[in-house]
Amino acid sequence: xxxxxxxxxxxxxxxxxxxxxxxDLEVEEGEVFALLGPxxxxxxxxxxxxxxxxxxDTGEVLIFGMPLSKETARLMGYVPQESIAYGALTVExxxxxxxxxxxxxxxxxxxxxxxxxxxxxxxxxxLSGGQLKKLSLAxxxxxEPKILILDEPSNGLDVPxxxxxxxIIESFRRGGKTVxxxxxxxxxxxxxxxxxxxxxxxxxxxxxxxxxLKRLVGEGSIIHIEGRLRAExxxxxxxxxxxxxxxxxxxxxxxxxIIEALVRAESEIRLVRIEEPTLEDVFVKLTxxxxx
Amino acid sequence: MKLRAIKGIVWKDVREISREKMTVFWIIVFPMxxxxxMGGIWGHTSPPVTVKVGxxxxxxxxxxxxxxxxxxxxxxxxxxxxxxxxxxARALKALKSGRIxxxxxxxxxxxxxxxxxxxxxxxxxxxxxxxxxYQIARGAMEGFFSGFSNELAGTRxxxxxxxxxxVLPRNTSVKVIPLVExxxxxxxxxxxxxxxxxxxPILFFLAGVMGIxxxxxxxxxxxxxxxxxxxxxxxxxxxxxxxxxxxxxxGKFISTIVVILGxxxxxxxxxxxxxxxxIWPSPVGWxxxxxxxxxxxxxxxxxxxxxxxxxxxSAAINLISWPMMFLAGIVVPPSTxxxxxxxxxxxxxxxxxxxxxxxxxxxHVRTSSVIVDLIxxxxxxxxxxxxAAAVYGWTVRRIE
Numbered sequence: 293x294x295x296x297x298x299x300x301x302x303x304x305x306x307x308x309x310x311x312x313x314x315x316d317l318e319v320e321e322g323e324v325f326a327l328l329g330p331x332x333x334x335x336x337x338x339x340x341x342x343x344x345x346x347x348x349d350t351g352e353v354l355i356f357g358m359p360l361s362k363e364t365a366r367l368m369g370y371v372p373q374e375s376i377a378y379g380a381l382t383v384e385x386x387x388x389x390x391x392x393x394x395x396x397x398x399x400x401x402x403x404x405x406x407x408x409x410x411x412x413x414x415x416x417x418x419l420s421g422g423q424l425k426k427l428s429l430a431x432x433x434x435x436e437p438k439i440l441i442l443d444e445p446s447n448g449l450d451v452p453x454x455x456x457x458x459x460i461i462e463s464f465r466r467g468g469k470t471v472x473x474x475x476x477x478x479x480x481x482x483x484x485x486x487x488x489x490x491x492x493x494x495x496x497x498x499x500x501x502x503x504x505l506k507r508l509v510g511e512g513s514i515i516h517i518e519g520r521l522r523a524e525x526x527x528x529x530x531x532x533x534x535x536x537x538x539x540x541x542x543x544x545x546x547x548x549x550i551i552e553a554l555v556r557a558e559s560e561i562r563l564v565r566i567e568e569p570t571l572e573d574v575f576v577k578l579t580x581x582x583x584x
Numbered sequence: 585m586k587l588r589a590i591k592g593i594v595w596k597d598v599r600e601i602s603r604e605k606m607t608v609f610w611i612i613v614f615p616m617x618x619x620x621x622m623g624g625i626w627g628h629t630s631p632p633v634t635v636k637v638g639x640x641x642x643x644x645x646x647x648x649x650x651x652x653x654x655x656x657x658x659x660x661x662x663x664x665x666x667x668x669x670x671x672x673a674r675a676l677k678a679l680k681s682g683r684i685x686x687x688x689x690x691x692x693x694x695x696x697x698x699x700x701x702x703x704x705x706x707x708x709x710x711x712x713x714x715x716x717x718y719q720i721a722r723g724a725m726e727g728f729f730s731g732f733s734n735e736l737a738g739t740r741x742x743x744x745x746x747x748x749x750x751v752l753p754r755n756t757s758v759k760v761i762p763l764v765e766x767x768x769x770x771x772x773x774x775x776x777x778x779x780x781x782x783x784x785p786i787l788f789f790l791a792g793v794m795g796i797x798x799x800x801x802x803x804x805x806x807x808x809x810x811x812x813x814x815x816x817x818x819x820x821x822x823x824x825x826x827x828x829x830x831x832x833x834x835g836k837f838i839s840t841i842v843v844i845l846g847x848x849x850x851x852x853x854x855x856x857x858x859x860x861x862x863i864w865p866s867p868v869g870w871x872x873x874x875x876x877x878x879x880x881x882x883x884x885x886x887x888x889x890x891x892x893x894x895x896x897x898s899a900a901i902n903l904i905s906w907p908m909m910f911l912a913g914i915v916v917p918p919s920t921x922x923x924x925x926x927x928x929x930x931x932x933x934x935x936x937x938x939x940x941x942x943x944x945x946x947x948h949v950r951t952s953s954v955i956v957d958l959i960x961x962x963x964x965x966x967x968x969x970x971x972a973a974a975v976y977g978w979t980v981r982r983i984e
Contacts, residue, residue, distance in 0.1 A: 340820075344821070344824040345824045362826050370824070372821070376818050376821045378600060378816075378818070380600045381596065388592070389595070390592075392593075393589050393592050393822065393827050
């Protein structure tokens with residue numbers, strides 16, 4: 293399968309601040325690829341180099357094997373953080389304008405309005421946050437791009453609007469298209485991404501599937517046990533990381549042995565909950581700080 | 585060049601502008617208000633005026649002149665409102681307080697000189713604090729005394745002719761009397777009517793408002809319009825699209841011209857409806873307006889791209905436009921400008937374009953007499969646009 297995006301040793305400075313410090317990435321065609329990192333990690337700069345033609349200092353960026361150009365601009369649809377709709381224009385007028393700009397088929401306007409249930413005659417400045425995001429998404433899809441790039445798409449959206457947006461992104465992926473998302477929401481990355489690049493301080497600190505990355509934080513899940521507990525004679529290798537309630541790190545197969553040991557020690561167990569490691573744990577482990 | 589992208593930018597801009605109430609006010613309503621006010625005040629023949637005069641007569645003969653002065657009428661209205669003073673000091677005090685515009689002092693012996701046929705003189709003082717009123721008062725006074733002097737000359741001439749007829753031989757007086765008439769009235773000035781259509785003064789102001797639109801509105805529309813695209817982040821998006829920088833600039837230029845033309849057509853119709861006089865420019869007249877707009881748009885875009893800030897751009901545009909409206913003879917007749925300011929009329933491109941436009945459309949001069957200016961102005965306009973496009977390209981590459 294062809295690489296939708298290849299980034300090699302990409303560097304960018306603003307003044308004296310180096311915001312991208314040698315980024316290397318490869319995104320397969322047809323996958324959802326998430327750039328996960330806190331604010332200031334360099335995600336938006338990377339996205340803007342890809343989608344807005346922002347200049348960079350050194351490195352190489354290839355879209356389907358071609359360097360960035362007006363030609364590759366046609367292959368990408370971009371949803372920036374801030375709306376790019378013109379407030380004084382209606383939904384339909386905004387879409388028609390961008391269709392003209394990208395020389396996109398005019399009948400796509402009506403089709404996208406219907407698909408995203410947008411009010412065609414309402415001015416963009418009168419739309420809700422969710423509707424504005426859908427309008428931005430419709431604008432990005434007008435010219436039927438092969439790669440959809442979204443920068444923090446969930447920002448400012450309530451939960452229902454966020455879930456609706458995710459469904460739209462998933463339907464795009466089902467159409468065999470490539471999606472690149474910059475986000476600092478783990479839930480978003482976990483739900484949507486096939487592969488995740490963890491970014492921090494202008495660098496990619498890890499790349500892989502969500503499961504690959506979780507394995508980086510250790511083999512075990514965290515088992516959270518509440519009750520009157522006597523943590524004696526636990527199986528070898530079980531790592532006790534808290535006492536009240538008892539938290540142990542272990543693989544799931546050890547759970548029966550742990551429960552048996554607790555019962556044998558005459559513990560009263562009220563609740564057992566298994567906590568899977570999250571991308572937050574991955575991030576904390578890789579960078580030593582949280583995502584927010 | 586992508587025509588569809590250019591068309592999209594033009595329609596988008598025209599729609600946006602037409603929905604912004606403040607812009608509609610400045611582009612459509614304000615020029616009409618300006619024309620209404622300027623045309624209402626100065627756009628027709630001046631109304632009859634009354635000059636307040638203080639008179640200081642010292643004898644009965646002077647009093648009779650004052651009486652005559654009081655009865656002079658112009659267009660059915662008294663030209664002078666005369667107040668008589670007992671002494672010059674009080675009259676001058678009234679002049680300095682602004683209560684009257686002129687003081688006429690008839691010195692002692694005025695009457696005697698008048699009645700005996702000797703040279704008589706009067707002393708006139710004016711209030712010069714208001715240049716306009718001073719010009720009116722001076723013109724009225726000189727007109728009155730010139731008429732009075734001519735009448736006096738006629739009376740004296742008749743008396744002299746009577747004397748000459750009695751003292752000179754017949755054949756001599758026939759030769760001498762016309763000379764006497766020539767001495768008494770060396771030059772007679774009569775006002776005539778020029779043939780053909782009379783120029784309506786409102787047309788001067790209509791052309792002036794068109795000039796304001798090309799000077800001020802085009803600069804502001806393109807400068808602030810482009811900056812708003814930068815601030816909203818839409819310019820980055822447009823720049824990243826398949827449309828080129830030239831597509832964007834052409835779209836902006838065309839949309840600005842479309843909006844300004846809408847305003848100009850509105851003004852042309854408004855002038856016709858309200859003043860029953862208007863200008864429908866000839867193709868060469870339109871070409872002058874196009875040249876002015878090219879220069880103005882180029883300048884506006886350059887200012888915007890250098891300042892990169894809507895407020896600073898507006899301030900810079902105001903700083904150029906407001907003085908130039910007057911100094912470049914756009915809203916005031918160049919004849920009223922001091923000598924140093926007249927160079928702006930000739931060398932500031934919009935001032936020059938408007939001067940030629942007026943010559944062409946109001947005074948109907950031959951196209952050949954302005955064609956060199958037109959070619960130069962189109963060249964200056966195109967050059968300014970190219971420079972603006974270069975500055976735009978430089979700025980857009982640096983948008984972070």
